Amino acid sequence: MAVSRAACVFSKFATSKYPLLSGHISRNLSVSSSLAARTHVSYELKDDVAVIRLNDPTAKVNTLSLQMQSELTEVMGEIWSNGGVKSAVFISRKPGCFIAGADIKMIQACKSSEEVTRLSREGQKMLEKIEKSPIPIVAAIHGSCLGGGLELAIACQYRIATKSKKTVLGTPEVMLGLLPGAGGTQRLPKMVGLPGAFDMMLTGKNIRAEKAKKMGLVQQLVDPLGPGLKPGDRTIEYLEEVAVDVAKQIANKKIPLTKEKSFMQKLQDAVMDLGPVRKKIYKTVSERVLKETKNIYPAPNKIIECVQTGMEQGREAGYLAEAENFGKLAMTSESKAMIGVYHGHVACRKNQLGPPEKEVKRLAILGAGLMGTGIAQVSIDKGFTTILKDTTVDSLSRGHEKIYQSLDTKVKRKAMTSFERDTMMSNLSVQTDYSGFESADMVIEAVFEDINLKTKVVKEVEAIVPPHCIFASNTSALPIKDIAAASQRPEKVIGMHYFSPVEKMQLLEIIITDKTSKDTLASAVSVGLKQGKVIIIVKDGPGFYIVRCILNNFLEYLRLFQEGVELKRLDAISESFGFHTGISVVADEVGIDVVLHISENLSKAFGPRYEGGNLEIVRTMVEKGFLGRKCEKGFSIYGTTREERRVNPEVEEILKKYRVPAPLAISSDFDIQLRMVSRCINESILCLQEGVLASPVEGDIGAVFGYGFPPSRGGPFRFVDTFGAERLVSTMRRYEDVYGNQFTPCQLLLDHAKDPSKKFYN
Structure with missing residues (x-):
């Protein structure tokens, strides 16, 4: 959201007296x-x-x-x-x-x-x-x-x-x-x-x-x-x-x-x-x-x-x-929240680190899938000389065509000229080998979410690239330290988590390890800002920040689905809270197979706290090929427009096998909303408590631009300030009595609940 400053003009302009000129003003003076x-x-x-x-x-x-x-x-x-x-x-x-x-x-x-x-x-x-x-x-x-x-x-x-x-x-x-x-x-x-x-x-x-x-x-x-x-x-x-x-x-x-x-x-x-x-x-x-x-x-x-x-x-x-x-x-809470988002947006578009030692001019991207292609597109239109590498010619052809068609659509809409389109495309080369990597300033890998594959490409790349070259991983949840462990230069390894579709989503989550150098971070921030991204910097760990929060939301959503709340109603309730769309649509956009993979990894990392809906539902969807938007069928079946989206009846059939009685009576739509969002809000605050986040500002901007937390609520931290920490804790305790530690408030939230004067924003 490139939000501009709003208008309340000339506050003293009309009531002031106009001073008269005391002397002659000559022309051209x-x-x-x-x-x-x-x-x-x-x-x-x-x-x-x-x-x-x-x-x-x-x-x-x-x-x-x-x-x-x-x-x-x-x-x-x-x-x-x-x-x-x-x-x-x-x-x-x-x-x-x-x-x-x-x-x-x-x-x-x-x-x-x-x-x-x-x-x-x-x-x-x-x-x-x-x-x-x-x-x-x-x-x-x-x-x-x-x-x-x-x-x-x-x-x-x-x-x-x-x-x-x-x-x-x-x-x-x-x-x-x-x-x-x-x-x-x-x-x-x-x-x-x-x-x-x-x-x-x-x-x-x-x-x-x-x-x-x-x-x-x-x-x-x-x-x-x-x-x-x-x-x-x-x-x-x-x-x-x-x-x-x-x-x-x-x-x-x-x-x-x-x-x-x-x-x-x-x-x-x-x-x-x-x-x-x-x-x-x-x-x-x-x-x-x-x-x-x-x-x-x-x-x-x-x-x-x-x-x-x-x-x-x-x-x-x-x-x-x-x-x-x-x-x-x-004076409305909505305006105050949205102004807060605006200020945060401005802050996360500024370079607080200064320029890197060597400017990144040449990028190499591994993987011509949805993410790699999107990263290439936002790079070439900002002047980066970009190599897009994949193992198959078919993938490269599809990626190249997708980028060209996207730019050509802008030409047809007269948002750019055909000369500008062709100039941008001239910044891109596609290939199946590593030629040209010897002059790359940064390599961004966007290969499949598999730690063995990612460590393999780290070793292959480091054998070719120059000593100053930075290796950035576009992973959604795999710890960067595990990827850096395969590197001879762990100080040059960093996470750059883009969001799909890359050309539309503004957020870039940059992940640093204890070994990532300040210059590597400065280079990643510089590249992200040039690509037009809003940046948050988080410390390494399973799921980083965004995925940890959104997965809590999804798991509770899935459990409510199991307990008998219809998918269509769940999406409508999410939207009525302020989300642009339901979490099932977000999962379809990310890819149901990716959601399953991340869910399994984070469940191993965090244990029972990451329980919720039965992942066998998601696993069965993957087995049946319901992978989401990329194959036009996931939780929903998709047409060419948003209005053509409809609930996938086969998923409802899968659900029948896993239906469970609701142990807690649902009193209202707002009760359902709090069931879903209280977990991800608590996770946001826990990330601040653990030092994964540096500030509530980055937490709110990450939530709003990363997984669509309602701008009218200002983000999870501003929501707590407005809703009341004590009130939220009381609600979560009720859920905790039934579902266990998935709803246990973190210590920082408890501290705010005990002291009403404590606010995340003064």
Whole structure:
């Protein structure tokens, strides 16, 4: 989830007085803020155009922090007070960011919904001043223009954007459990229409510049480089030149601010003016939201409510509804949890270790199966020269074709050009031997989960690769120390556990042993970040972190299935708790044979604590070839779409042989949910207690991005803080009385239960 900062814009902007200029400001003179005090906003007069430059010197991206808001207040006051200024341009000095949104800390600092509502109202009023500015204002956009940044841009009279991949526009507030709070829910529908506005606000997705132009979000596109320039030369300078020229032409009436609409556009507007049509749209969108969110996330419904209020009751009613709902949402547990996930996501995308001694440029991947192919794909599209090796030509052919088709789909969707696709494919070579491994900087093995096979390839690889080469194992659960035991250079061995499908799943679990060197870890982190992954670092041990937790969930799920809870109901109950899908679907995605293999290994490692449902059910499924999604049949039978998935009746037949009476009465769906999640939550806390995890942050991010723990709950550690450790322990004791030590709370959880002031997050 590349989550961006959400919007609560210009908290003091509207209520401040505008300082008048005390002296004459000559043209072409750079004006400093409050003499030398301004650090975030500056402006320069170019003829009669005020070029307002945004630059937060303390961060890589611009956000609408209190400091930037205060300085913007002063600058706008000076500009509007200067009769010689005929137009203005907003532009960022950051190379890849216009404004990424508002500073979330502003919202988190508020103690009540009323306080947040006031922030929203102030932002609305200030952006209304920009919208009604006596001079035209051009927003010159290069890079991310998100949340409050987009709300600022659409309040301007004209928008120009670069045709750069870095340039994206969007309203990601819904991903933080919020809504656009500075007029976005009111301006967007008028600008791009109801369907387009709902699509943006309810999904939070980014819009590329070309699509933004078609939608009406921006009026003009410019080449990101300028005529005849090479990458990195002077994009910002060229954009500024274009924007200043456009601002002059707007002021001189040579460029109209309103464009004559086509017949079809007029017809669409006329249709949207019909009340029954709008009512049908609200109904359709509400039904879709209910289906997708199961009413777990309150923000989407509030977005619909704000838009509907503004469209049906008028602008003022719409703004008031937006501000009040923004305030209410900011105080919900869902929003606080999702903001916590956002902060954790940012933390796990940062390189805390610095660059390795030698940059990894050449990768070699062993195994052209599902995982190896996926790792190769996320490597070549980030510029790594990559070898994909397998023992059979057929496997290599399938892997190569899968990667090509995946990239070609992006070409057909116009997400990349055919030249870019072919350039990426040129980074890949496929082969059945070890030629080229002598120059590899890192080898990532993705062979079958068998310790003998993995130790065999370690020895084969080390006989060929250079001394600096790192060996990384993409194992799900086998201890890295056992793999490193076969190595002559155990300090160069590390675990890199990717998740399927690799090209879609963001998480990378990096596993270190006591012998793994800091430079090896730095290299693995550097590669993972370049591949676009969210990284958690865990200590070695059976199942590492993610698999230990998810297996506890699965084993209890399987036991509930045995005790008579239907598979379809179990999946529905999982989804109603906030999981994107049921654990049976996750097992099908991983592969039922892999699940069985891991379950058997961890049961040996941890003993009775890893008991639950009877693994003979899973073993029989494997014997019958029900291996999951890879063969279109596991717990479910799969079609081409999610809607075509249905429960596999043959698995239900297998279950009849292993059905057992439920020794504990199930009182509610929530009781079933707690049966499933309490075990994996306890396991997460145990991993922190044992030092497998370094922090609750990595534990929550691993759970959310590794096995889909609900973002609305914030992860297992934040869930305990919210739900209450004492309450969770009490529930688990009830289960423990019946099922034994699978539900015994770990000591760290007990410590938190004894002391209510103890929290994983302060």
